Amino acid sequence: MQALLDILTNHREVAMSLAKIVAVLAVLLPMVAYSVLAERKLSALIQNRVGPNRVALPLIGGIPILGPFLTRLGFWQPLADGLKSFLKEDFTPAHVRKAYFWLAPALALVPAFMTMAVIPFGSFLGRERMVLADLNVGILYTFGIVSLGVYGIVLAGYAANSKYPFLGGIRSSAQLISYEIAMGMSVVPVFMLVGDLNLSKVIAYQSDGLTSWLVFKQPVAFVIFMVAAFAETNRLPFDLPESETELVGGYHTEYSSMKFALFFMGEYSNMIASSAMMVTLFLGGWTLPFFGLNATPNEDGAIWMGLAHIGIFLAKVMCLLVVFIWVRWMLPRFRYDQLMDLGWRRFIPLGLANIVVTAVILFLQAKQ
Amino acid sequence: MIIKRTELSWLERMYFPTLWSGLRVTARHFYDTLFRGGRVTMEYPEQRWTVPEGYRGAPYLVKDAEDRTKCVSCQLCEFVCPPKAIKITPPGPAVDPTTGNVEKRPREFEINMLRCIFCGFCQEVCPEEAIFLMKDYSLTGLSRKEMIYDKEKLLSLGGVHNDQIRKWKKKEAEAASQEAFKPE
């Protein structure tokens, strides 16, 4: 204990990193929970339903107007959902491969959290950079970690030792590998423009007003990245690994209780991570080209400025989350051959073309 | 049968019209639900559904206007019941003078509401109009035993059926008005 305190006091960097990790998780986990609620509420509204509106807390529920309002909103539903996940029977079928069966949910969740490490979610707060690890090869790290996510799903499909999860796992591996290529292709032009792989530099590049946002400079790359992100997160219209009409529950058919909840959290964490990536790469990160909020504050900048940047970042992420959710209730599922066709025959050539065109334009610009 | 797929235009193959119409439809519903009261959900325990005429809910026994159990224990419903939910104990050979000219009424009549599938065969087959599928649709109990409704319970839930024909009463009146030639 003493040794730990020593390290913390003597090595300020470590202490601050730990604090930031805790803070990021403290924001990320409720975000996961509430994006589930947002999903349920939005789908309800799109389908002329009510959505969760029953869970009330004993004391807060008694506050006039606010209490019933929060209840109708389903504000406490995530608590109930979480509690339910813990209380349900954790059933392990007899035929599963136990070690992998237990490992898979963790493997599905961890990469999603790890992606958050390199994302700059704010400018400065005091003298502290609002990024967990300001890597020079941030995007490479991201791709490396994201490709690990498939192991959780494949392992779940294999460990369950029954046919539908197995099919789900196979579909998933093929799908993730295909779309990772398209995704990788799509971001190459971005870095050609920026000239750096560090994500903070990408944001700095985009801080020259709305026109400098890469979504406008590289719309094709943005579209490819976004679609690939849907596929990578197994969201509709690309949720073939768990397509319930064909595969019961896909790779998580045999899972219940908290283990199932981990898969569930993994999916939403992935959504948040993808959204954060898109915000960083294409939508100007924590900058906003109004009220002077796009200026990179120096190390002694005002605290409110730092907080505002974090707020801006989170707001942009939430907007993208809404897009994720909305698309789910808007589009039907792709057929598997259509999915593969879209990935391999449309997006990869398109991404390659995008690289070539960008390169040519850059070459011509440099010549002038 | 092979359905010929319509040829998609270039634009359609880009998915953009689909995306646009999907967005339009979902947005319209979203707006309707949020601002124009387009909700279709019925919030069950508080809001109750008006049971339509001819709805097939739980089957109950009825009495006639004179408080007579209409069932005569013919056991046709027991016979016709597809899930074997009905169990009738016939009265046995002892002559029961309280039954009058009907002669017969069930000693016990049980419907296992857990087995009942609300098909209405019992009502359809009943020659005495003694059993009706009523409007109860929400049957709950704390034990399996509780869900086996006995004669008392079925009769009290079924209430009175105002039968206009009154077959047995009519027979009784007819017989009383005739000169009976007793063999002795």
Added chain:
Amino acid sequence: MSTATAANTETKPPAPAVETVRVKVDGRVVDVPRTLPDWQGKPQPTTMLQACAIAGAEVPHYCYHPKLPIAGNCRMCLVEFGTPMMGPDRKPVLSEDGSPKIARSVLPYEPGTPRGAIACATPISPGMEIYPSSPATKQMREAVLESLLINHPLDCPICDQAGECKLQEYSVEHGQAESRFAEVKVHKPKQVDLGPRIMLDDERCVLCTRCIRFSRDVAQDDALGIVNRGSHNSIAAFPGRQFDNNYTLNTVDICPVGALTSKDFRFRMRVWFLKETRSVCASCATGCNILISSREESVYRYEPRQNDAVNACWMCDSGRLNYKWIGREDRLLNVRSSRSGARAWAAVVAEIAETLRSAPQGSVAVIASARQSTEELYLLKKLAAHLGALTDSVERLGEGDGFLVNADRNPNTNGARMTGICFTEVGIQIPKIAQGIRSGRIHTLIVFGEDVTRHGIDSETLSKVSTLIVSDILPNETTRRAHFLLPGCAYAEKRGTFVNAKGRLQRFLKAVEPRGEARPEWEFLQELVHQVTGENLGPGFEALFNRMAKDVPALASAGVEWGKVGDLGAPLTL
């Protein structure tokens, strides 16, 4: 047809070539015997109804019954028919193609209208054509049925006959969906107490008089008649008389409607729930063939099953009502050995086998019951022969009535004699067994299905037996004293055969499951014989029966096999 064959082989010399008459039924040519036996077995001219039955055309009828004199009063069997036309020269008129012209029966004063004749009482003549499905016949049936239903109360929901009611069946086949009768129905007495076992509902009666003819001619206890006039006609017992003989319940069977109902079966179960099992009555040595009606493992009634060699269509009331003990509450349910305290079949049977193996020759005696199946008696005899045991059975005598009730009230006395359990005189060994016990020579007694304390071995003698092995169905003094108690089955709960007083081997089948732990006696006896003698008589019941059929001389000479005995039994030469 097998009925007639069996009857013939037993009672008559081979019949001479049958003289036949050629008639046409619905256009089909059939050759029918000129005469057929009537209800008493005397040859009588064949009727149109019988000719139609031979041709496979069913003619609906209420009053006609093959075992009763013909009355011809219900008119349901009216059929249109035709006879060959005769010319003035008393020769058949031929049509152009050479076939005889047929004159259809018509009303004499109205030649366009077909005239029917009652098929049950009209004899056939050569060349006759019968039209049991012509439009005119159908119309006549509809009219008769409508007339019969005029005053019928239509109270099928409360009528015990519903489901086996000829009125219902014919209404479905030949009736009209709606009644045209707008007037008030005539009401007659209901719930009339005819006798101790019969309830009458006069409104339902179609006045076929089957019950009257049965009690007058078959039961020979003339007790019923028709009283009142016109539409007030009703069946009644003669004034001051009860309808009470030992055959009254047969009138319930033959009553085509629900007028006569059994007080015993009244309102106890609807007939369509009942499963019918072919069996044999065990109340006396006659061995009337019966159907056991059961539902959900309880027996509801016995009904006679036609077997012309034994009981025709009848059975006595005392036998019919003798089923209630099968469902008695105090049935023996558990197997036990009071020596070791064992309570499982395998352990108890093994323990008995051990005891018997170590018993010296001649120290065992067997008292079996002639109420047991032949197979069980055979197995007991096997056991006894191996142990050098004295065997006997118990005589049970009553009064015979010269019709169906036999003086011997054991159903299988001949089976016991045949297998060697007892001699022609039943029970003569019992005093010897009692003497043997008292002298200490016999110290193991095997008792099956009898309370020996009431049949020659008093409880004091019984207490001297060191090993008492008892199998029974209901508790009694002997079962209370048993060292080994083996609960057995009623004959309705197992398969087996009885040999009746005339030496007819008859099968009975299993109608209900045994109560509690009870097992068929043949089953555990087979195991016991195997363990004691080393001889395996299985596997299963049929193998046991077929083995017995080879071993027992009377059966071997008749060449019977389980599969060949048939529902009507096989005659043996004893």
